[in-house]
Amino acid sequence: MMTDVSHPILVTGAHRSGTTWVGRMLAADADTAYISEPLNVLHRPGVFRAKVARWYQYICDDNEKDYLPAFEELLDFDYHLWDEIRSIRSRRDFLRMGRDFLIFYNGSLRGQRALIKDPFAVFSASWFAKKLNCRVVVTVRHPAAFASSLKRLNWKFDFKDLLDQPLLMRDHLESYREAMTSIEPDDVIGQAALLWKAIYRTVHSTREANPDFLVVRHEDLSRDPINGYRDLYAKLGLDFTRKVEATIQTSSSSENPRELSRSKTHSVKLDSRANMENWKKRLTEAEINRVREMTADASNLFYSDGEW
Numbered sequence: 001m002m003t004d005v006s007h008p009i010l011v012t013g014a015h016r017s018g019t020t021w022v023g024r025m026l027a028a029d030a031d032t033a034y035i036s037e038p039l040n041v042l043h044r045p046g047v048f049r050a051k052v053a054r055w056y057q058y059i060c061d062d063n064e065k066d067y068l069p070a071f072e073e074l075l076d077f078d079y080h081l082w083d084e085i086r087s088i089r090s091r092r093d094f095l096r097m098g099r100d101f102l103i104f105y106n107g108s109l110r111g112q113r114a115l116i117k118d119p120f121a122v123f124s125a126s127w128f129a130k131k132l133n134c135r136v137v138v139t140v141r142h143p144a145a146f147a148s149s150l151k152r153l154n155w156k157f158d159f160k161d162l163l164d165q166p167l168l169m170r171d172h173l174e175s176y177r178e179a180m181t182s183i184e185p186d187d188v189i190g191q192a193a194l195l196w197k198a199i200y201r202t203v204h205s206t207r208e209a210n211p212d213f214l215v216v217r218h219e220d221l222s223r224d225p226i227n228g229y230r231d232l233y234a235k236l237g238l239d240f241t242r243k244v245e246a247t248i249q250t251s252s253s254s255e256n257p258r259e260l261s262r263s264k265t266h267s268v269k270l271d272s273r274a275n276m277e278n279w280k281k282r283l284t285e286a287e288i289n290r291v292r293e294m295t296a297d298a299s300n301l302f303y304s305d306g307e308w
Contacts, residue, residue, distance in 0.1 A: 006133060007113070007133055007134065007135050007237075008075055008113060008114040008115065008116060008132060008133065008134045008135070009026065009032070009113065009114070009115040009116065009134060009135050009136075009137065009236060010116050010118065010121060010125065010128045010129075010132075010134040010135070010136050010137065011023040011026065011115065011116070011117045011118070011137045011139070012117075012118055012119055012120075012121045012122045012125055012136065012137070012138055012139070013119055013122055013138050013139035013140060013141070013199075013203075014119055014122065014139075014141070014146060014195065014196060014199045014200070015119040015120070016141070016146055016149040016150060016153075016155075017119065017139045017140065017141040017146060017218060018139045018141055018218040018221070019117055019118070019119045019139050020036075020117060021218075021221075021251065022117075022137060022139050022216065022221070022232075023036075023115060023117030024117075024251070025225075025229055025244075025247065025248050025251060026115055026137070026229075026232065026233070026236065026238060027115050027117075028243070028244040028247040028248065029233070029238040029239050029240075029241075029244060030239075030241075030243075031110070031112055031113055031238075031239065032112055032113050032114075032115045032238070033077070033103055033104075033106065033107035033112040033113070033114050033115060034103065034115050034117065035047065035074065035103065035114060035115065035116050035117070036117050036118070037117065037118045037119070037120065038052075038070075038071070038074060038116065038118060039052050039056075039057050039118050039120040039121050039124075040052070040118070040120060041053065041054065041055060041057075044084060044087070044093075044096055044097070044100060045080060045083040045084055045086075045087050046079050046080045046081060046083055046084025046087075046097060046100055046101065047074065047079070047080075047084075047100050047104075048070050048071075048074055049070045049073065049080050049083060050066060050067050050069075050070035050071075051066075052120075054161040054162075054164060054165055055120060055157075055158075055161040056120050056122065056123055056161060056162060056165075056168075057120060057124070057165070058123045058124055058165050058167055058168035058171070058172075059121075059124040059127045059128075060124070060127055060167055060171065061127075062167055063167060064127065064131060068131060071131075071132055072132075074114070074116075075114050075132065076108075077104040077105075077107040077108035077112075077114070078104070079100065079101055079104035079105070081101065084097050084100075084101075085097070116128075116134070122138065122199055122202070122203065123168055123172060123199075123202060125138065125203075125206055125210070125213065126206055126209065126210060129210055129212075129213070135212075135214070135236055136210070136212075136213045136214065137213075137214045137215075137216060137232065137236070138203055138207070138213060138214070138215045138216070139216055139217075139218055140200060140203070140215060140216070140217045140218065140302050141217075141218040141219070142218070142219060142279065142299075142303060142307065143192075143193060143196045143197075143200075143291050143292075143295040143298075143299050143303075144279045144280075144283060144288050144291050144292070144308070145218070145219075145276075145278070145279040146192055146196050147188075147189050147192035147193055147196070147279070147283065147287070147291045148278065148279035148282040148283050149279075150188055150191070150192045151188050151189060151192070151282060151283065151287075152282055154188060155188070156185065156186065156188055156191060157191045157192070157195055158185075159180035159181070159183060159191070159194075159195075162180060162198070163177065163180055163181065172198075172202045172205075173198055173202075176194070176197075176198050179194055180194065180198075189283075189287050189290060189291065190290070190294070192291070193290065193291045193294035193295050194294060196291075196295055196298070196299075197294060197295045197297075197298045197299075200295075200298045200299075200301070200302065201297070201298045201301075203215065204298070204301050204302075214232065214235055214236070216228070216232065217302065219276055219307075222252070222275060222276050223276070225248050225249075225251075225252040226245060226248060226249065229244075229248050230245075288308070292308055
């Protein structure tokens with residue numbers, strides 16, 4: 001199959017919503033180059049030379065001059081080797097440089113199709129489609145599962161990262177200002193529910209304006225990964241080979257752990273079906289009810305009453 005290099009792929013959605021799994025499984029196609037989180041505030045300068053100051057950095061026509069040239073270089077597999085060398089502070093940094101340089105080198109040499117996995121691009125998905133010609137895949141995970149994941153890891157979220165972005169507030173989040181300013185700094189469950197609602201109400205409105213966006217539920221892929229990914233591959237023009245199928249099977253097998261250790265939060269080897277129900281054990285009944293109440297006018301766009 002010919003690689004459609006003119007249409008890079010963006011895999012996005014809230015963090016802890018399966019973007020890594022989906023990105024890795026789509027990148028099992030040998031003609032894709034997997035590039036991880038250029039909009040992460042801790043991204044490596046060799047991969048992406050623009051500075052990113054905020055989590056969920058929003059990009060639109062009004063501020064694209066700060067990001068568009070860097071993304072064009074990334075999609076041309078232009079690796080900034082000397083910037084990376086100057087930033088190395090540890091053995092881990094050195095090993096990452098080797099990994100990333102090889103991805104960019106192979107991408108350029110073999111004419112691969114770039115696949116950007118970046119949850120922090122979710123508010124900017126329309127811009128990626130319009131300005132970078134990306135095919136967009138958005139992952140959705142049940143709000144209670146999202147909240148339980150953040151609770152387990154004790155990952156708090158500072159809404160100042162969103163509030164301090166006037167363009168993002170103007171275009172998408174102004175109606176959440178009061179809720180974001182009043183949420184308690186240690187309220188992981190409340191933060192998770194509010195962030196999920198803000199993200200996926202935006203995803204819903206963005207999808208209405210961009211009907212070619214592929215919105216996939218983490219639960220549907222977990223329940224039937226082979227057929228779910230086969231369908232995604234067909235829609236994205238990727239080559240679903242036997243090797244790809246084996247990779248997907250290995251990642252989701254019932255022989256994998258039912259739950260990942262905290263030291264392996266980005267592993268893609270998990271018993272996908274068993275993992276679907278973990279939130280019912282991690283959250284109390286009161287926490288589940290709170291998440292459901294806080295996300296009601298967004299979660300009903302993606303999940304039925306019976307899925308609570």
